[in-house]
Amino acid sequence: MAVVDAGRISARGAAMRRRAPLLPALILLFIVTQIPFLFTIIFSFQSWNLLRPGSTRWVWFQNYASVFTDGTALQALLNEVLMTVLAVLVSLVLGTLFAVLLDRKFPGRSVVRTLLISPFLIMPTVAALLWKTTMLDPVYGILNYLLRQVGAGPVDFVSSFPMTSVIVVLVWQWTPFMMLICLAGLQSQSHEVLEAASMDGAGPLRTFFSVTLPHLRSYLELGGLLGAIYLVNTFDLIYMMTQGGPGTATTNLPYYIYQRAFQGFDIGQASALGVVTVIGTIIVASVALRSLFSVFKTAEARA
């Protein structure tokens, strides 16, 4: 027994020595991702407004109380969820449809594919300006040009339907990404299975829903996860397109925190808002994402 223990300990010692050079990387990683957050917590307990130098003092939970009674903060949270979820879902559906279309062979397929990817490659700021000025503008916009042809009055889309407009642009940018992921899924599907399905008398729709869609599931989950990670942080588009408005109609959390910190100069409140966001994210991450992470379980089990 003692011999076995000794052997195990020396093996562990060897393993430790081998790992030693890598530990600094891990420690650095932990420090770099967590230290700013620690500072944010410290700032969140202070009343600190850059416009009133020297007025900094400890107020403990006062900033948090004002976050939860602040209607704008709650509105921003709601907008954030709505924007991310809708944009991810709609772009997934559209991306799947485009992928199905591109999965068939037709002349000029690679050209069409490259063209369809282009919205993903355009800068969010450019996309915002492009949509705001050339597509949705009440005077010069193409959509209003079309509406005029059928005798309908000009519609100022960005101020009348701000949330829809923002989501449309997000969908426009992210559908190509989902399409790419989905296309990879479709092309990895074995032809025998599809042939077997059609031999069994399944129509194209039936085949799609009972055979192809289950096969695509893990691809769709992956695309949804990566898309959500980016879309949660949507800032450039909102800054350029709506400035969070009209009012607070399209203010999401990143934009609101930016406003509090860099336009209101209220570091304490912005930090409290940040901490609340982090706690919310941790709850969402540990509950909702756990199911999404099942995608990665197989890879982990193999390792």
Place this chain on the structure above:
Amino acid sequence: MTVRKRVLTVFAEHAILIALGIMFLVPVVFVALTSVMNSGQTLTGALWPKPWEWSNYQRAFEKAPVASWFLNSLLYAGGSTLFMLVSSVPMAYVLARVRIRFANPIFFAVIVAMLLPPQVIQVPIYVLWAHLHLVGTLWPLVLPHLFGHAFSIFLLRQFFLTIPQEYTDAARIDGNGEWGILTRVMVPMAKPGIAAASIFMFFQSWNDYYGPLLYTSENPDNWPIAYGLASFHGTHSTDWGVIMAVTVLATLPVVVVFFFAQRVFVEGITLTGVKG
């Protein structure tokens, strides 16, 4: 269910998709065409350039320091990608392969850090850069990637996990240390994953507006193209032809990179999370 009905259904399904596809392309085509229109034409409802005004591209370089914006963007995106690789590849390997206690909680903390909007932890970081007197330079945008980039670490770790343990073990028996295993075995096998992470990083910094807005907006010499373009739009808002020419120029590098790398990009992403 007659044959004719089925043909019609298939056609309808395609027609809707094709129409959607065309709608998707309208903005892109519009930019390209407007970039070669003269200013008289851009303000009318004309859809096709006549004559083709290629001089817009020349005027773009005369009216704005486009070359300097390009250089800054190249420094920002190239530097970020390089620093990200130097830091995140070893970190991802540690999280994927080295069995240490607390590896999972640390990975979870990294994921949470990744989901956070950068604005959340922006205040202390901005204060730090202000103390270092580096606000106004590109350093606050590039340097942080030398300390790891959470999204890349996540992507790379997932890719490393798909490489069978036997390769690592074999390399270890051959007398390699962890560093040798990483550089001689893991990196060559993880090329698609590394390429995907690099492309994501390059695109993100090339397209970033928020970072330059925060750190270099008061120093025009250090504007990357994403910020320069937006400000150009604000000051030359009637000169549509030139604005669109700058837009095309700003998007071109990303399109070229993507055109050559799309296969490996898709492979790198899908192999990461989907059982092969």
